[in-house]
Amino acid sequence: MNRGRPEPVQVIKQRRDAALTSLVDGVPYAKFLGISFDRRGDELTAVLPFDEKLIGNQMLPAIHGGVTAAFLEITAVIGLSWQMLWNDIESGDAGGDMALPRMPKTIDFTIDYLRSGLPRDAYARARVNRSGRRYASVHVEGWQDNRQRLFAQATGHFLMPQRDE
Amino acid sequence: MTTTKPLDGKARGSLIRQAFAAMPHFQALGMELGKIADGKAEISMAYDERFIGDPETGVISGGAVSALMDTTSGAAVMCHPTGTMGTATLDLRIDYMRPATPGQRITAHAECYHVTRTVAFVRATATDEDTDRPVATATGTFTIQREEGGKK
Numbered sequence: 001m002n003r004g005r006p007e008p009v010q011v012i013k014q015r016r017d018a019a020l021t022s023l024v025d026g027v028p029y030a031k032f033l034g035i036s037f038d039r040r041g042d043e044l045t046a047v048l049p050f051d052e053k054l055i056g057n058q059m060l061p062a063i064h065g066g067v068t069a070a071f072l073e074i075t076a077v078i079g080l081s082w083q084m085l086w087n088d089i090e091s092g093d094a095g096g097d098m099a100l101p102r103m104p105k106t107i108d109f110t111i112d113y114l115r116s117g118l119p120r121d122a123y124a125r126a127r128v129n130r131s132g133r134r135y136a137s138v139h140v141e142g143w144q145d146n147r148q149r150l151f152a153q154a155t156g157h158f159l160m161p162q163r164d165e
Numbered sequence: 166m167t168t169t170k171p172l173d174g175k176a177r178g179s180l181i182r183q184a185f186a187a188m189p190h191f192q193a194l195g196m197e198l199g200k201i202a203d204g205k206a207e208i209s210m211a212y213d214e215r216f217i218g219d220p221e222t223g224v225i226s227g228g229a230v231s232a233l234m235d236t237t238s239g240a241a242v243m244c245h246p247t248g249t250m251g252t253a254t255l256d257l258r259i260d261y262m263r264p265a266t267p268g269q270r271i272t273a274h275a276e277c278y279h280v281t282r283t284v285a286f287v288r289a290t291a292t293d294e295d296t297d298r299p300v301a302t303a304t305g306t307f308t309i310q311r312e313e314g315g316k317k
Contacts, residue, residue, distance in 0.1 A: 028217040029226035053193040056236075057253075064190035065239070065254040066232025073228045077218075103219050106227040110258040 019089045020044070022100055023081055030074050033067065037078065042086055046075040048122040055119070063117030068142065072124055072154040073109050076138040079126030080104050080158055102161035104136060109156035117151050120144045134160055178202060181243050185236070194232060198240070204277035206240035208233060212268050223267035227301075231259055233273045234289050234303040241275035242285040242307045251310035252285065259303045269293035271300065277307075285309050 016039065024030055024037055033054070038045040048054075048071045056064025081103055124142040131137075135157060142152040178201060185191050185198055194216070199207030210216075210233050218226025235257055242252040265271050275289035285307040291300045 026220055027226065028215055028220060029228055032215040033228075053189050055189040056191075058187060058189070062253075064188070064232065064235070065257070066194075066228075066235040067190055069231035069235060069257065069259075070226065070228025073231060074226070077227075102221065105264075106261050108258065108260045109227065109231065110256070111231075111254075112256055113254045116253060 015092065016089055019085060019100075020082070023078060023085070026100065026103070027074060027078070029070065030078075033070060033074075035071060035074055042082070044075075044079055044082055044125065046071065046078070046124040046126075048124075050119050050121050057116070060116060061119050063119070063122065065111075065113060065117075068113065068117050068122075068152045069109070069111045069154070071122060072111060072140040072142055072152060073106060073156065075124040075142075076109070076126045076140045076154070076156050077103060077106065077158070079140070080128055080131065080136055080138050083128050083131065084160070104158035104160050107135070107157040107159055109154060111152060111154040113152050115149070115151040118144055122151070123147075131160070136160055177244060177248070181240060184243075185240060188236075190232070191236060194229065196233065196236060199272070201240050201244045204241055204245040204280075206237050206244060206275050207272065208237040208240060209270055209272040211270050222264065224264040225267075225271065227259070227261055230261070230265065230271065230291055230301050231257070231303075233271060234259055234275070234291060234301065235305075237273040237275040238277075238287040238289050238303065238305050239307065241277040241287055241289070242280075242309065245277045245280055245285065247280055249280075249285070249309050249311070253308045255284070255306045255308055257303060257305035259301055261301050262299050265291075265293045265300045266295070269295075272296075275303075280309060282311060283309055 054067045055061050126140045129137045140154045216225050216229040273291040277287045279286040287305045289303040
């Protein structure tokens with residue numbers, strides 16, 4: 001390995017942000033719900049800004065359970081793809097104009113609803129508990145005002161895209 | 166979802182229809198209510214490019230299918246003959262059998278097959294136009310609110 005001067009921080013940030021943007025832009029449904037991702041190093045936080053069209057129960061009002069499910073699932077898929085891509089982004093093999101590899105496919109997804117989703121912004125973070133050649137297991141936590149008070153959590157299994165042999 | 170007074174038979178059906186039609190996210194996804202009666206519900210959703218999860222294949226996002234399954238399951242709980250005032254999802258597991266064929270309508274059928282005083286148990290299936298091969302199945306548990314103004 002060439003131990004020359006490290007790359008300027010802006011170059012690295014730009015490459016990481018470009019990779020993240022093309023990953024998220026690749027999911028039209030994420031855009032439809034208004035989901036974006038904050039990045040700190042390799043840590044991603046999904047953000048779902050509150051919007052009227054996300055309401056499932058007008059009386060409370062509360063975010064639709066299906067929106068919560070979709071939000072956590074998108075967080076899991078993007079988080080898993082991000083981890084899968086990270087080394088390529090760092091080595092400069094991804095993040096430019098390069099086409100991204102296929103997305104992992106959801107095999108199953110289980111959502112545990114802990115509290116009703118309030119009419120506020122929601123956040124979520126995914127943790128990849130296991131990522132093998134074929135299968136991955138991902139856990140996601142969703143919260144609103146307090147990081148410690150989750151409003152939902154989920155676990156899902158995913159089929160990994162087969163990368164070039 | 167919460168209603169204000171106990172429902173019976175047909176009144177329940179039409180109130181559920183009204184409540185669902187007014188639900189913002191139900192409208193946002195363009196869902197259409199089919200039959201709802203006796204703890205069984207059918208809701209469908211047209212193919213829409215905004216709901217795509219993987220642009221390379223044009224397949225609808227698992228999240229949109231989850232939203233359809235959750236809504237249909239909730240409708241099945243609401244129309245159960247024992248009379249539910251309101252319900253919320255406690256837990257929902259979705260198994261994705263195959264990608265839905267792009268361009269085709271997705272229809273979910275849910276059945277509330279058991280209720281206790283406080284909990285409803287539901288299973289659901291989603292299909293596209295090939296109704297013999299399910300796209301996804303789901304099992305869930307839902308809260309049941311029995312009394313007016315009562316706690317869940």
